[in-house]
Amino acid sequence: MNKQRWFYGLVSVQALFLLLMAGGYYAMDVVGEKVVLKTAPVDPRDPFYGDYVELGYDIEEISEDQWQGEKALDGGEKVFLLLEAGENGVYGLQKAGTERPDSEEGQVVLAARYLWEDERASIHHVDIGLNRYYIEENTGRMWEQDEERLVTIVLAPWNQKKIVSLD
Amino acid sequence: MKRNQLLKESEWWVEEAIITEAQRERLLEHYPEKQYKPVLLTFAALFIGLGFLTFTASNWSYLADWGRMAVLLLSMSAFYVAGERVYKKKSPRVGSSLILTALLIFGAAIFLIGQMYHYTAFSASPFLLWSMAAAGLYFIMREGMFYYAAAVIITVGQVYSGLVFQDFYLWLGFLLLAGLGWVVYEKRSLPFAGVFAASYYIQALVLVFSGGYPYYWLIVVSMALYIADDFIIQKGQTRIWKTSAVVFMFAVFFLQIFFLGDGYAETLTESSLYFFLIWAVLFVFAVVRSALSTTNYYWIDLLLFIPVFRFPSGDLFSLIVLFFYAVLWLVSGYQQEVRRWVNKGTAAFLLTTLAAYFQLAWDFMDRSVFFFVGGLLLFGLSYGLEKKRRSFRKEGEEE
Known part of the structure; x- marks a missing residue:
């Protein structure tokens, strides 16, 4: 009997987890904070992968004067971006570093993963983990690379x- | 005793007046007629379930998000419930395969829901959750099938982590060592230990290569498993962790012959202080263990854990160590008359010769001559070894 109870407990936890995954997604619309970001061109040239488009963001390229972290970071390390709403509502990067900054009114903190440093252009590349946008299959041709978009x-x-x- | 058997036998007992008719009936009450429920029905359920799944898979894009959620949740729960019922009442085997199907649906659901709701994983965490569900099923049901399922999911997740994130996912490694390792320790089952070892080495490769560590850390990793074997040892059983560590290190040595050329070894010598510290501790421990063991020959295996990369011309040194290894097992096998050791030494000797031949003769011999001479060499070698082995076997039989 006890074994049966454990079994159904485990099954319920699994079902609950899946429900939470879906629930969290919908709950975000209610309690989450909306942020508008500008896209940036990505490598490779063709961003369309069948059922998703590859996106890059303006704020994923951090110039040296915005960078407040250590000089040499390993790829994959966690960094924090401080964003602030500009006029027209698009958020831009204020500063970035390995320490979590305090945010004021109109600012948000976004966690990202450090990718690599372009030493020639002195730009730090990071990944905010929103680089795939899933779309209906076979409708991807309408997404073109060179246009600048708002996400x-x-x-x-x-x-x-x-x-x-x-x- | 089966009911039918008892029915016939007890008739005779009554005739012989061993028991009375009333006693006979009471006895028979304890052996109720078995209810033969058709296993076919279960298979029917399985097929209907799978048909439903493939149907939804092909119509996936027409479904709304909530419809997909419902399909995933309902099919998963249905398979779990049906599996549990069948497991308990009819056939454990069919029951556990139904539960396994439900586990697979759970895994698929994590990824499908993740895709539906634009989740991005920064690590192999979906695999961790999935393998935790599998391991949980094993701990509740104690069915080997779920142990294997957990091991496969953990290993695939780790390889995925290595390929996609160039990262070793620590928690999957932990689940293998603490979760499945504990099962091996508790059950002492040979197939469990074998599957554990396979996952262990695959994860070790991911750890070393995606973490950018020098390859020599593999020596420490396999030595740890070699030593851990002492804790799961059972009399008369193959020492699978020891064997796997030896085979693994043999392969490492084999590759060292080709890759530890001049120049490469020097790049490895930096930052190896920690390695030598851990290595020394484990090695001393292994030496002490082998000195205390009843057979005084297991120290030969320890030759394979020598860090040859530290020496100049490590490729040649690897070759010498392998030859020593092979010859020592051959000699002690003949001396002690242990056929297994002789076989081991023979195989090692042939492989080492092959490697040596490739290493030394490939560059300056004409290709056809190379293979021709190599074939003749191997032929002569195997003839000599086989002759020696036969005479040895004969001696063994005569005694």
């Missing part, structure tokens, strides 16, 4: 984020 994302208090729309 609306939403940040949840529980450290989750998602892309809401791509204009």
